[in-house]
Amino acid sequence: MSIPYLNKGVAFTKEEREELGLKGFLPPKVLTLEDQAKRAYEQFQAQPDALGKNVYLTALHDRNEVLFYKLLNEHLAEMLPIVYTPTVGTAIQRYSHEYRKPRGLYLSIDDLEGMAEIFASYGVDESIDLIVATDAEGILGIGDWGVGGIAISVGKLAVYTAAAGIDPSRVLAVVLDAGTNQESLLNDPLYVGNQHSRVRGERYDQFIDQYVELARATFPNALLHWEDFGTKNARAILEKYKDRICTFNDDIQGTGAVSLAAVLACAKASKVPLKDHRIVIFGAGTAGIGIAEQIRDAIVRDGVKEEASYDQFWCIDKTGLLTDDSPDIQPFQKPYARRSDEVKDYARNGPKHSIDLLEVVKQAKPTILIGTSTVGGAFTEEIVKEMASHLERPAILPMSNPTPLSEAKPEDLIEWTEGRALVTTGSPFDPVEYNGVTYEIGQANNALVFPGLGLGTIVSKARLMTDSMFVASAEAIASMVNVGKPGAAMLPSVDQLRTVSATVAVRVAQAAIDEGVAEETPDDLIQAVQDAMWHPVYKKIKAV
Numbered sequence: 001m002s003i004p005y006l007n008k009g010v011a012f013t014k015e016e017r018e019e020l021g022l023k024g025f026l027p028p029k030v031l032t033l034e035d036q037a038k039r040a041y042e043q044f045q046a047q048p049d050a051l052g053k054n055v056y057l058t059a060l061h062d063r064n065e066v067l068f069y070k071l072l073n074e075h076l077a078e079m080l081p082i083v084y085t086p087t088v089g090t091a092i093q094r095y096s097h098e099y100r101k102p103r104g105l106y107l108s109i110d111d112l113e114g115m116a117e118i119f120a121s122y123g124v125d126e127s128i129d130l131i132v133a134t135d136a137e138g139i140l141g142i143g144d145w146g147v148g149g150i151a152i153s154v155g156k157l158a159v160y161t162a163a164a165g166i167d168p169s170r171v172l173a174v175v176l177d178a179g180t181n182q183e184s185l186l187n188d189p190l191y192v193g194n195q196h197s198r199v200r201g202e203r204y205d206q207f208i209d210q211y212v213e214l215a216r217a218t219f220p221n222a223l224l225h226w227e228d229f230g231t232k233n234a235r236a237i238l239e240k241y242k243d244r245i246c247t248f249n250d251d252i253q254g255t256g257a258v259s260l261a262a263v264l265a266c267a268k269a270s271k272v273p274l275k276d277h278r279i280v281i282f283g284a285g286t287a288g289i290g291i292a293e294q295i296r297d298a299i300v301r302d303g304v305k306e307e308a309s310y311d312q313f314w315c316i317d318k319t320g321l322l323t324d325d326s327p328d329i330q331p332f333q334k335p336y337a338r339r340s341d342e343v344k345d346y347a348r349n350g351p352k353h354s355i356d357l358l359e360v361v362k363q364a365k366p367t368i369l370i371g372t373s374t375v376g377g378a379f380t381e382e383i384v385k386e387m388a389s390h391l392e393r394p395a396i397l398p399m400s401n402p403t404p405l406s407e408a409k410p411e412d413l414i415e416w417t418e419g420r421a422l423v424t425t426g427s428p429f430d431p432v433e434y435n436g437v438t439y440e441i442g443q444a445n446n447a448l449v450f451p452g453l454g455l456g457t458i459v460s461k462a463r464l465m466t467d468s469m470f471v472a473s474a475e476a477i478a479s480m481v482n483v484g485k486p487g488a489a490m491l492p493s494v495d496q497l498r499t500v501s502a503t504v505a506v507r508v509a510q511a512a513i514d515e516g517v518a519e520e521t522p523d524d525l526i527q528a529v530q531d532a533m534w535h536p537v538y539k540k541i542k543a544v
């Protein structure tokens with residue numbers, strides 16, 4: 001009963017109770033998993049608010065894993081915003097105060113010497129397929145939340161299982177606790193993480209290298225997923241390892257793929273080929289440049305020359321439009337910087353004499369506007385109306401999470417553009433009624449990508465995660481959108497998450513096989529993907 005993966009609570013049968021010595025330790029009546037799920041749903045609904053629901057589900061997860069996933073499967077659209085964004089953000093901020101039980105692996109930069117011993121306790125474990133790790137410097141759009149970041153690793157893994165049937169006994173959540181710069185945590189006597197500022201430089205690099213080395217040696221079959229690192233570290237880690245081991249950064253590559261899927265659908269809906277679009281990205285950080293990279297690759301695949309493909313992008317960060325003379329421009333942003341002579345006549349109305357979003361929209365006349373800035377409400381009525389005055393179907397994607405940080409609300413975007421905008425958001429939003437049409441709002445969240453991407457990678461035993469595997473996931477998702485329907489979302493709905501993930505998995509595995517990075521090449525990939533999926537059902541348990 002104390003092992004959540006095996007626990008059945010009052011669903012232990014009479015024989016199991018006898019055999020496992022549970023008689024007398026449970027109320028006499030045996031319930032089914034379905035009965036338990038009904039009761040758990042009642043209890044879930046009785047929670048006063050979203051955080052209460054998150055805490056309830058976390059406790060259930062820690063008590064009875066099959067029941068937790070059964071419930072999640074039955075109410076996926078309702079519960080995803082609780083176990084994942086936006087509520088997981090609140091749970092991370094409240095981690096030390098809501099703390100009840102540890103889950104996952106807590107690695108500390110203050111004990112590099114002890115890391116080998118921690119991993120040694122696992123022996124060599126070939127059964128672990130997937131590890132999600134964060135250092136929590138960039139949790140969603142809410143910044144640095146230290147050790148509480150473990151909840152994003154746990155949350156992503158829950159989505160992997162609910163969406164793609166990744167076996168929860170074959171995964172591991174990790175937090176790499178390098179300290180925190182969050183003042184409120186540094187001053188909180190109940191904070192349970194390393195209570196000092198973030199360690200950077202050589203010791204941090206050594207921490208990451210040691211984690212990768214030990215994880216690879218201990219769990220030789222595990223795909224290493226990186227989540228919510230600060231921009232510089234996210235990039236540096238991905239660059240270092242992507243061509244050496246089976247690994248990906250979800251904020252850069254998963255987000256890039258889901259955004260590309262939405263953009264492909266928008267191109268279809270607006271009947272303008274991708275190579276003729278002008279794209280403004282507001283917030284040129286981890287996600288923003290990750291998105292630019294995948295859209296640009298797709299433009300090149302459409303036949304545009306590599307050098308010319310950059311001309312379709314205008315990227316804006318804190319210092320305004322990125323130009324080749326922008327202060328503090330990062331190496332990964334540089335390819336997307338505009339030439340300063342080209343923008344010399346642009347008005348400089350932004351802070352410190354910079355070129356702001358409104359001016360870029362006026363000058364560049366974008367067809368696609370993407371927000372990854374963490375600046376809630378940044379897409380103002382003036383900006384949106386200016387954009388919409390130049391074309392029939394403006395594609396607008398406020399991607400920032402959690403919900404209050406969304407660059408715009410879908411209802412405003414629909415109203416300001418008289419229903420013409422093709423709106424896709426990062427956080428979940430309800431449909432919008434306008435002039436008799438119901439506008440479904442696609443959720444451009446990497447949750448549409450990473451579960452299937454992971455499953456396809458595991459099924460094909462890919463040695464590396466190649467660009468074509470991300471393209472395959474984007475194309476698979478875009479192919480599931482019916483752009484012809486009035487008010488249609490530009491992405492499949494979260495209700496379809498399991499079908500989407502299975503489709504993505506098959507296409508990703510096929511791409512891995514085609515590229516020669518797969519160690520398994522099943523004849524029937526659809527069957528192999530189905531067979532690999534874990535389902536929340538009770539198995540007969542025997543004493544050993």
Ligand SMILES: NC(=O)C1=CN([C@@H]2O[C@H](COP(=O)(O)OP(=O)(O)OC[C@H]3O[C@@H](n4cnc5c(N)ncnc54)[C@H](O)[C@@H]3O)[C@@H](O)[C@H]2O)C=CC1
Pocket residue numbers: 138139140141142230231250251255258282283284285286287288316317318319320371372373374375399400401402405425426427444445446447
């Ligand atoms: N929908 C999805 O699947 C995903 C959404 N995101 C969201 O995107 C947002 C950004 O995440 P990351 O890229 O990981 O963070 P990041 O910190 O790497 O990037 C944010 C960028 O926005 C810039 N920025 C901040 N204030 C600005 C302003 N006033 N004007 C212009 N730029 C400004 C920052 O300088 C930074 O470069 C977050 O809210 C996150 O939740 C991230 C990953 C996936």
Ligand SMILES: CC(=O)C(=O)O
Pocket residue numbers: 085139140141228250251400401445446447
């Ligand atoms: C969805 C996600 O990965 C983020 O907002 O960071």
Ligand SMILES: [Mg+2]
Pocket residue numbers: 140227228250251
């Ligand atoms: Mg993230």
